[in-house]
Amino acid sequence: MIGGDIIESIITIKDVSKIYRVGTEKVVALECINLEIPKGEICCILGTSGSGKSTLLNLMAGLERPTTGSIVIKGKNIEKMSENGLARFRQKNVGFIFQSYNLLPSLTALENVSLPLVFRGVSKKIRNQRAKKLLEQVGLGTRMNHKPNQMSGGQQQRVGIARAFVANPDIIFADEPTGNLDSKTTVEIMNLITNLARENNQTLIIVTHDVNIAKYADRIVYIFDGNIKKIEKTVKVEGEVI
Amino acid sequence: MNSIDVISMGLRNMWRRKTRTILTVLGVIIGTSSIVIMLSLGIAMNENFKKEVESMGSLNIIEVSRNYGMREGGSTKEVKLDDKAIAKIGAIEGVEAVTPLEFTYWKFGAGKYVGHVSVIGIDTKVMDKFNFEIEEGRLLDESDTNAVVFGSYIPEMFYNPKSSYYYDSSSSVKLISDKLIMTMNMDYGERRSRQSSSNTEKLPEYKVKGVGILKQSAGETDYNAYMNIKYLKKIQEESNRARSRNSRGWDYGESSSDSYNNAMVKVKDINNVKEVQEKIKDMGFNAFSLTDILESMQKTSASIQAILGGIGAVSLLVAALGITNTMIMSIYERTREIGVMKVLGAELGSIRRLFLFEAGLIGFMGGILGIGFSLAVSLILNKAGLSLGNFFGYMGEGSKVSVIPLWLMLASVAFATLIGLVSGYYPARRAMKLSALEAIKTE
Numbered sequence: 001m002i003g004g005d006i007i008e009s010i011i012t013i014k015d016v017s018k019i020y021r022v023g024t025e026k027v028v029a030l031e032c033i034n035l036e037i038p039k040g041e042i043c044c045i046l047g048t049s050g051s052g053k054s055t056l057l058n059l060m061a062g063l064e065r066p067t068t069g070s071i072v073i074k075g076k077n078i079e080k081m082s083e084n085g086l087a088r089f090r091q092k093n094v095g096f097i098f099q100s101y102n103l104l105p106s107l108t109a110l111e112n113v114s115l116p117l118v119f120r121g122v123s124k125k126i127r128n129q130r131a132k133k134l135l136e137q138v139g140l141g142t143r144m145n146h147k148p149n150q151m152s153g154g155q156q157q158r159v160g161i162a163r164a165f166v167a168n169p170d171i172i173f174a175d176e177p178t179g180n181l182d183s184k185t186t187v188e189i190m191n192l193i194t195n196l197a198r199e200n201n202q203t204l205i206i207v208t209h210d211v212n213i214a215k216y217a218d219r220i221v222y223i224f225d226g227n228i229k230k231i232e233k234t235v236k237v238e239g240e241v242i
Numbered sequence: 243m244n245s246i247d248v249i250s251m252g253l254r255n256m257w258r259r260k261t262r263t264i265l266t267v268l269g270v271i272i273g274t275s276s277i278v279i280m281l282s283l284g285i286a287m288n289e290n291f292k293k294e295v296e297s298m299g300s301l302n303i304i305e306v307s308r309n310y311g312m313r314e315g316g317s318t319k320e321v322k323l324d325d326k327a328i329a330k331i332g333a334i335e336g337v338e339a340v341t342p343l344e345f346t347y348w349k350f351g352a353g354k355y356v357g358h359v360s361v362i363g364i365d366t367k368v369m370d371k372f373n374f375e376i377e378e379g380r381l382l383d384e385s386d387t388n389a390v391v392f393g394s395y396i397p398e399m400f401y402n403p404k405s406s407y408y409y410d411s412s413s414s415v416k417l418i419s420d421k422l423i424m425t426m427n428m429d430y431g432e433r434r435s436r437q438s439s440s441n442t443e444k445l446p447e448y449k450v451k452g453v454g455i456l457k458q459s460a461g462e463t464d465y466n467a468y469m470n471i472k473y474l475k476k477i478q479e480e481s482n483r484a485r486s487r488n489s490r491g492w493d494y495g496e497s498s499s500d501s502y503n504n505a506m507v508k509v510k511d512i513n514n515v516k517e518v519q520e521k522i523k524d525m526g527f528n529a530f531s532l533t534d535i536l537e538s539m540q541k542t543s544a545s546i547q548a549i550l551g552g553i554g555a556v557s558l559l560v561a562a563l564g565i566t567n568t569m570i571m572s573i574y575e576r577t578r579e580i581g582v583m584k585v586l587g588a589e590l591g592s593i594r595r596l597f598l599f600e601a602g603l604i605g606f607m608g609g610i611l612g613i614g615f616s617l618a619v620s621l622i623l624n625k626a627g628l629s630l631g632n633f634f635g636y637m638g639e640g641s642k643v644s645v646i647p648l649w650l651m652l653a654s655v656a657f658a659t660l661i662g663l664v665s666g667y668y669p670a671r672r673a674m675k676l677s678a679l680e681a682i683k684t685e
Contacts (some may be wrong), residue, residue, distance in 0.1 A: 063585065063679045084590050091587030101680055102582045106258050118251075119587045121244045163586075 009036040010170060010203050011060060016069030018055050018226075029055040031226040033069070036189040039170070040201040042194055048209055052226040054175065057207045061173050062086040063096060074170065091119050095164030097193065099176035101156040103163075109135060110144040114160045120167065124140035127166075134162035138192060154185040158192070165196050172197060174206045177214060190216050243592035252599040256337040259572065266561075266568040270608020271615055274302050274560030274658045276580050278616040278650060279623075280554040284547030286645040291539040295532050297461060300373045302512045306331065306505040321526030324501045331507055334521050336514035339371035342502035346478055349430045351423035351447075352383065355356040355415045356431035357400035361390070361424075363471030364506070371508050374463065379418050379454030387473040388450040391419050391426075393466045394458040403432045417452040424448045426481035442677045445484050448477050471502075558658075561608065564667070569601050570668035573676070580673050581681020590674045597670035600662055605662020609655035613646075616654075 018030040029052045039214060047053035058064040059071060062078045071078050073086060094151050095116070096102075103112045103165040109129050117127035135144055138158040148156050157177065164172050174193060178186040194216050197204040206217060212219045215234060256263045295301065308323045321327065322388075323342070332340040344363035349356060366382040374381055374391070382391055400415040425431070427445040456463055468610075507522065509515045515533045522529040573580070580593060623644045 019649045058679055061585070087584065087587050087589045088588075090585065090587075096585055098582075098682065102578065104579055104582065106254060114584070117245050118588070119243050119583070119592065121247075124246075212367070230539075 008039050010039040011035070011037040011076060011205075012072040013056075013060070014072070016056075016059060016066045016072050018052070018059060018064070018069060019067045028226050030059070033226075034222055035221065035226060035228065035231075037203060037205065039203055040198075041219060042197060042206070044205040044206045044208060044220045045223055046208060046211065047223035050224045053207050053209075053223045055171055056223065057175055057205065060205065061096070062089060067143045085119045087119075089165070091116065093170050094112050095167065095169040095172040097164045097172065097174040097177045099156070099162050099179040101148070101153075101180075103156055103161045105148050106146055107229075108145045109140060109151070109159045109162075112148070112159055113166050114168045115163060131162070131166055134166045135159070135222045137165075137196065138162045153181055155187065157181060157185075157189055161189070161193055161196070165200075167203075168200065169202070171205065174204065175208075176208055177206065178210070179208075187211070194218040243588065243595075247594050248599055252596055252603065254598075255572070255576075255627070256600055256603065258550075260550055262568055266564050266604050266607045267611065268657055269564040269675045270558075270605055270662070271562035271612040273561030273661075274609050274612025274654050275616040276557040277551060277657075278613065278646060278654050279644065280489065280550035281547060281650060282372065282616065282620055282644040282646045283623075284543055284550050284640045285647065285650070287546065288489040288540060288543045289642070289645055291543060295536045295539065297355075297459075300508075301532050301536065302509045302515055304507040304509060304515060304522065304529050306507060306522055307528045307530075307542030308503050309526055309528050318538060322501055323503065323505060323527060327525065327527075328502070328505060330525065331505065331522055334518055336509055336518050337507055338510045339368040339504050339508045341365035341368050341372070342471055343506055344474055344478070344502060344505040345504065346474060347428060348424050348593060349428050351425070351431045352400060352401050352415050352417060352420040354404065355400040356403055357396070357415075358428070359392075359399065359466045359467050360465065361469055361474060362395065363469055363474035366470045368508075369468065372506065373508075374468075375457040377455050377457040379452070381454055382468060382470065386453070387446065387470050387648070389424070389469070390450050391454040391456060391468045392452060393456050395464040396467055397455070417455065420452070422452055423449045424477075426485065429666045442559050445481055446477070484542045499625075558661060562661045565601055565604055565662055565665035568604070569597060569666050570672070572600070573597070573669055573673045575674065576673075577681045580676050581678045582677070584678035585682060594670045597673050600668050601660045601666020602659055603668065605665070606655065606659040608662070609658025612658060613651045613654060616646060620646050645655060 013033050013035040016030060016033045017028070020027040020029055030095075031220045033056060045053045045056060055064065059079075060073070061068050061082065063064060065079050069079075072214065073089075076089070078089060106113070107115070110128065113131040113134055114122075114127040117130060122130075132141075132144065135141055138161050140155060140158050140162070143155065145150065146155075148159070151159070157180075161177075172193075177193060178189050181189060190213060193204065193206075196202075204217075208214065216235060220234060222232070291302075306323070309321060325342075328340055328342050331337065340363045346361050348361050350359050350360055351587060364382075366386050367384045369382045369391075376391075377394060379391070380387055397415050399418055400417075425445055425447040427447070430447070450469075476616065507518065509518050512533075515531050518527045518534070519531055583593065616662075624642050
């Protein structure tokens with residue numbers, strides 16, 4: 001599947017299906033998914049709305065449980081974990097970037113970024129250091145004490161990115177990260193995310209319906225009607241500016 | 243998530259919704275203070291009862307009297323209250339002292355003054371055990387025979403029969419230093435014209451000495467004089483014999499020297515009074531203590547307190563619903579926030595703790611401020627209540643309308659906090675169970 005390369009895979013999805021019950025009707029969101037994502041890869045899950053791509057992301061993040069099949073992340077079957085176990089698992093291994101940023105409106109940029117460290121029980125001094133560093137990396141060194149409503153969409157998403165990377169997780173999920181942004185900002189944000197991920201050899205999984213976004217990935221997984229239609233490696237042209 | 247973060251985040255959330263937090267806290271303040279104030283009225287009432295009963299005498303003293311064969315149940319057997327019985331009562335566990343009592347009535351002469359005085363004979367050995375407090379001189383002891391200790395109002399009962407004013411300069415009577423005469427002759431010292439039976443045998447007159455005057459107690463001891471019971475019974479019998487001779491065969495009571503009509507028992511611990519009293523009753527005597535009165539008074543005040551407390555509890559219940567409502571509203575508003583926190587790895591316990599902390603703090607603040615408010619109201623009630631007079635009844639001097647003891651303050655703060663936690667439990671659980679996925683869904 002991974003074109004012959006033997007690389008340690010960080011996520012292994014096997015025979016996963018997800019069926020919702022709406023009243024008496026069954027809605028099949030995912031039919032039978034098999035997918036392996038190697039460590040350090042930037043993987044894009046591309047599909048139209050209703051294709052099941054978001055469901056797949058939720059399953060991988062442990063926000064939902066599959067109807068059948070198994071999801072193994074870093075050697076652990078997450079579909080068998082308790083809710084608290086999943087919370088701790090996300091704390092340690094997963095970062096999130098949302099389409100609508102999902103910053104806490106009452107907290108400053110710095111506090112928002114350090115939130116994942118708060119849940120880990122990291123002391124204030126250390127988490128502020130770490131959060132500052134990340135905010136500087138995303139170019140918001142001067143806006144640390146701004147509240148989300150004092151920032152533009154692009155700036156808010158930078159805060160969101162800093163928050164996703166602050167705990168240095170192995171996997172980062174980005175759900176339509178540029179869905180609410182204009183095209184110029186989209187480019188900036190995408191470059192920022194992919195660069196950060198590559199710097200630390202982190203696995204980045206981007207879910208989108210936007211083909212342009214998919215170009216930033218190493219691999220594109222096409223999802224259609226709850227099935228993987230095809231998996232395709234992107235061809236990187238040296239010096240190409242997207 | 244460590245406790246400091248829970249606290250700071252909770253405080254920040256509450257600060258964010260100042261108005262609502264303040265209103266909710268206000269509800270708890272009203273609830274707490276209504277309970278506290280209502281209870282304080284009951285407590286004050288109880289204390290006033292107690293004070294009043296105590297002013298009637300000591301709470302740990304049992305009065306014993308001979309049973310004249312009229313014991314309920316129809317038993318006609320009379321039990322003698324003699325030295326043996328006294329010793330037996332003295333041997334009951336918890337009894338500190340016991341003394342037989344003899345109630346007599348004498349005419350006293352002190353210089354040109356005379357007075358009618360009720361004299362109680364007691365066992366001088368144990369007089370100091372019966373809460374007698376001396377103002378002047380000393381109490382009786384074992385060696386005393388013809389010594390007398392007077393109640394604080396006795397001097398005022400003396401008058402000069404030769405004066406035209408009936409009560410004349412009573413303060414000039416010096417019962418301790420003056421020579422005292424004690425007699426059953428009620429005409430002693432009066433003007434000749436008032437002496438009716440001059441041809442009869444003269445009743446004996448006894449020289450006695452005053453050794454002490456008791457402190458004012460606002461009870462019956464103020465109006466009595468005390469003497470050695472052995473001596474008192476002796477002179478009483480002598481006088482009675484003389485009187486019997488005068489009235490030709492009329493018997494003025496033939497009491498043997500070791501049989502008494504009354505006795506008084508002091509119990510060490512106030513909590514044993516009831517028990518000792520029962521045992522004395524079982525021996526066949528009548529026994530009475532002020533605890534009986536206090537008990538029935540306390541029963542009354544307990545039911546009044548329950549009613550008052552109940553009224554207060556209703557408002558605290560309303561406040562509790564207010565807390566629950568506020569917290570549920572807060573969860574609705576913060577649904578997305580809670581969802582984000584969950585996705586970012588907040589454990590269930592952390593979320594629950596966060597909400598419980600907020601609810602508990604609302605309760606705690608309400609409790610603290612409620613106590614402050616209650617203390618202020620209590621102060622005003624005590625100031626205004628006294629001038630209002632006997633509004634709640636039983637209002638002697640120095641009595642209060644409202645009393646808030648320390649335990650009530652601590653208990654109500656603890657209770658308010660508990661109410662907060664209980665009210666917050668359901669919302670906290672709801673927040674905890676909230677589906678993260680639903681919460682963060684984009685519209």
